Amino acid sequence: MNSREKGKRGERELAGELRRHGYDARRGQQYCGVNGDADVVGLPGLHIECKRVERLDLYAAMSQAEHDAPDGMLPVVMHRKNNCQWLVTMRLDDYMEIYREWEAGKH
Template identity: 40%
Template structure:
């Protein structure tokens, strides 16, 4: 990966961390020291967040990035969320619609056809609801 591409990725991660911090009121930040399999954004409990920036949006690249997000989320024990955008386009977020049905990641539907592609604001509404449930529902 070239230096320009790495810088573009870092800028994208900082943008997403700022968007998440603003929408959720959390202190989201980019992971400075990344290793293969680490999520890109820290500070969002229960979520494993991957960030991708492309020059052009190509559907198979989104599906490949989604597979990466799912794999790292399964390792982290979080819910996958893929923030992505192409140059000159707004951010989109891909996340499993099964989180609306269950909080149990073992039953999560993670294939691309069972994932929503929404605005960051729509994702944040779901994330806020899940964070509220985690904080207020009795533990068994």
């Protein structure tokens, strides 16, 4: 399978997982194909770079997400390899902002 097809399959798989969690997610370039679109859309406020590979340069993937993310969107990389669960990588400052909001909502 060529890498483009594997990428599309990974994006569909991730969108399905996000739908399972209750979000109306889909491949970002499914309809318009504009460069700079998020790989998967449907989580408000997040610009998602999807990687479904065995070996991943996380810093390069995050750099791509940061470069492509519009102002006001948090860049994240959602990734997994075979026989493993999906993981999310994001900048520490962005994570801490989300965590503070979550923590404040608990009190």
